[in-house]
Amino acid sequence: MKLYDMKDAPNPRRVRVFLAEKGIKLDTVQIDIMGGENLQEDYLAVNPRGVLPTLQLDNGSIIDEAAAICRYFEDTHPAPPLFGDTPQSKAAVESWIRQIETDAFTPAADVLRNTNPVFENRSVPGTSDTPQVPALAERGVQRIQGFYARLDQHLATSSYVAHNCFTAADITAMCAIDFAEFVGVEVPAELVRLAEWRTRVSARPSAAA
Ligand SMILES: N[C@@H](CCC(=O)N[C@@H](CS)C(=O)NCC(=O)O)C(=O)O
Missing domain, CATH: 1.20.1050.10 (Glutathione S-transferase Yfyf (Class Pi); Chain A, domain 2)
Incomplete structure (x- = not known):
């Protein structure tokens, strides 16, 4: 599993902070948005929308949208609850x-x-x-x-x-x-x-x- 990330971009940061709160460590691949790397063929083959963050699961499927990626980890790692508990x-x-x-x-x-x-x-x-x-x-x-x-x-x-x-x-x-x-x-x-x-x-x- 890996996270396509850009260190200075705000939406990927949401996921990194969430993972840190959960104590989850992931491999990351850095993509340079300012330089347009997210619009190149290699990244579009991963995520045709060309946006970050993207989570790629071990089975090859992808999840994008920061909130959806965080929700995935809320289910796989329920503690501490970060999406509410009632x-x-x-x-x-x-x-x-x-x-x-x-x-x-x-x-x-x-x-x-x-x-x-x-x-x-x-x-x-x-x-x-x-x-x-x-x-x-x-x-x-x-x-x-x-x-x-x-x-x-x-x-x-x-x-x-x-x-x-x-x-x-x-x-x-x-x-x-x-x-x-x-x-x-x-x-x-x-x-x-x-x-x-x-x-x-x-x-x-x-x-x-
Ligand atoms: N609603 C999306 C927003 C994703 C988004 O806009 N990400 C920016 C980085 S913060 C991006 O991919 N930009 C690509 C570009 O500028 O072409 C999410 O929550 O993940």
Whole structure:
């Protein structure tokens, strides 16, 4: 089994942090997205979408999408539970992961991919051949700011993102926010709950994975 990974990319990081929390070690293959290695024949033979991360099982089949890969390992290595352990907590983790992907990850990707010349005609991840739309970068900044405010408000009633304990939703949010800062959208100083939560989850050894 091996994980197709890129050390500096935020979605592969979600999987690495999750694996570190579970104490799972995997062989990895590094793919250079900036250099377009994910769009070359060799990688497309593994994952025709040309996106990362991808998990390849020993039987040759593949699983992509960071959340789906993490779910696979939640089933194979149930302890500690990172997708909730009751119907309600499982639903809360699912809800937050979807919100974070839609309202933070995609907008941060929109900022990067619609401004950086490396992504000219690559404004959508993978094999899409799509031109840049600068207005999407502006919209992305606004959406990320809205997400920051909403998560800060939510953290008034919960010490972690979903259901008051550390889960894959915290991992997803930490990776999304680090990515958003990388593209230039800082967490405003007045969002103190968000800053405190972020310091706490970023101090976990898994965050360095
Ligand atoms: N929803 C996907 C997003 C995958 C994605 O966009 N990955 C980026 C790296 S963070 C990628 O593969 N980019 C390829 C490219 O830029 O062409 C997931 O959760 O895995």
